[in-house]
Amino acid sequence: MNTASTLRLLRHTSSRLAARPAAGVTNTPLVKTSARLLNTTSSQRITHSPRRKNDSDPYHKVSTDATGTSAGPHEGSASRTDRDIIVEYPDDESELAAHQPPLRGRGGVHFVRTLPTFSLEGRTAVVTGGARGLGLVMGQALVSSGADLAIVDLNKEEGEKQAKELVEMFRRENPDDPEVVPKITAHYCDVSDPESVTECIGEIVDKHGKIDHLVTSAGFTENFAAEIYPYDRMKKLWGVNVDGTYLFATGVARHLMDRNITHGSIVFIGSMSGAIVNVPQPQAPYNAAKAAIRHLAASLAVEWAHAHIRVNCISPGYMLTALTRKILDDKPELNKTWTSLIPVGKMGSPEDLQGAVVYLLSDASRYVTGADLRVDGG
Numbered sequence: 125m126n127t128a129s130t131l132r133l134l135r136h137t138s139s140r141l142a143a144r145p146a147a148g149v150t151n152t153p154l155v156k157t158s159a160r161l162l163n164t165t166s167s168q169r170i171t172h173s174p175r176r177k178n179d180s181d182p183y184h185k186v187s188t189d190a191t192g193t194s195a196g197p198h199e200g201s202a203s204r205t206d207r208d209i210i211v212e213y214p215d216d217e218s219e220l221a222a223h224q225p226p227l228r229g230r231g232g233v234h235f236v237r238t239l240p241t242f243s244l245e246g247r248t249a250v251v252t253g254g255a256r257g258l259g260l261v262m263g264q265a266l267v268s269s270g271a272d273l274a275i276v277d278l279n280k281e282e283g284e285k286q287a288k289e290l291v292e293m294f295r296r297e298n299p300d301d302p303e304v305v306p307k308i309t310a311h312y313c314d315v316s317d318p319e320s321v322t323e324c325i326g327e328i329v330d331k332h333g334k335i336d337h338l339v340t341s342a343g344f345t346e347n348f349a350a351e352i353y354p355y356d357r358m359k360k361l362w363g364v365n366v367d368g369t370y371l372f373a374t375g376v377a378r379h380l381m382d383r384n385i386t387h388g389s390i391v392f393i394g395s396m397s398g399a400i401v402n403v404p405q406p407q408a409p410y411n412a413a414k415a416a417i418r419h420l421a422a423s424l425a426v427e428w429a430h431a432h433i434r435v436n437c438i439s440p441g442y443m444l445t446a447l448t449r450k451i452l453d454d455k456p457e458l459n460k461t462w463t464s465l466i467p468v469g470k471m472g473s474p475e476d477l478q479g480a481v482v483y484l485l486s487d488a489s490r491y492v493t494g495a496d497l498r499v500d501g502g
């Protein structure tokens with residue numbers, strides 16, 4: 125439609141609006157407002173009469189007209205944050221669940237026929253935060269799909285223990301081919317510290333010879349109402365979640381660019397909190413951090429497309445891990461609220477991320493970059 129006909133349509137619509145009373149409106153409006161027409165060639169005015177309140181309508185009370193006048197303490201309560209919920213990430217990690225054994229595998233790598241592009245055979249993958257929780261279970265998925273693995277974590281001791289267990293489990297489940305054993309190593313790193321990241325990437329390349337894939341799962345959450353959130357804790361939260369993701373990704377990207385390969389890929393672990401506001405626990409800085417991670421994936425995907433490095437994000441919903449277990453132990457009533465807000469009616473298990481991470485790292489998704497895959501039960 126050209127400018128002249130657009131203007132004609134506006135003039136036509138405006139004059140019809142001026143002539144016609146709004147449906148259901150009486151002739152004696154409570155308030156009368158007027159506005160100048162968009163049509164610059166006419167000085168004609170239109171009047172707009174707001175809808176008269178109808179107190180006999182039983183639903184009036186719950187309509188937007190009612191806001192501020194009849195809204196009681198119940199209205200909106202199920203969708204609000206509760207400032208009394210305070211969860212501090214423990215300084216002593218032993219407060220979180222004790223040693224977690226790796227998942228029981230499915231026995232035998234070649235028992236099930238699969239699309240070959242899903243295989244990560246010959247690839248080396250790095251998982252930050254890989255000693256526990258989602259990172260550990262995703263790392264196991266990468267090993268089951270053929271990759272060698274470097275577990276990166278603040279807790280190197282736990283990483284080493286898990287590396288050993290993953291190898292033992294692989295041997296138990298693949299007894300027919302004792303020669304084929306994945307190389308799994310553990311490395312200390314504080315992902316929020318640039319020097320530690322550079323050192324760690326160097327150590328991995330020394331041990332494995334190369335890196336092909338990265339999953340950034342190091343991260344944590346805390347709950348404080350925004351107006352009392354301790355600033356130093358907020359900086360630490362963003363440091364690990366956002367800076368840590370950025371530092372590790374850029375370090376690995378430089379390595380991939382130096383190698384000049386075409387299959388490099390990276391997956392960031394965001395959260396559904398990067399796109400929605402969780403209730404009732406207040407966690408504005410965490411939500412903002414996860415939104416930053418999601419958009420970082422989209423931005424780096426564009427920036428590094430020329431180098432054939434794909435960057436995608438997985439945004440999990442509520443998954444049952446050491447941290448969420450501790451939160452639920454402290455506040456059992458949260459379980460009911462959370463599951464009532466999940467369409468499938470239950471929290472996820474870390475295993476539910478295995479297919480997503482293998483897909484996004486492998487060549488099966490070679491035309492997918494900058495995407496955010498929500499794994500959140502709806």
Ligand SMILES: NC(=O)c1ccc[n+]([C@@H]2O[C@H](COP(=O)([O-])OP(=O)(O)OC[C@H]3O[C@@H](n4cnc5c(N)ncnc54)[C@H](O)[C@@H]3O)[C@@H](O)[C@H]2O)c1
Nearest residue numbers: 253256257258277278314315341342343395440442443445
């Ligand atoms: N569990 C959930 O329901 C859920 C949901 C959505 C997103 N996430 C995200 O998934 C990621 C993993 O969560 P999780 O539940 O497995 O947590 P977790 O606490 O079980 O595991 C996190 C791991 O990261 C490590 N880590 C923490 N700070 C680190 C640092 N500075 N440097 C290196 N390693 C560090 C920890 O030692 C731990 O091993 C986090 O980014 C989290 O925000 C979790």
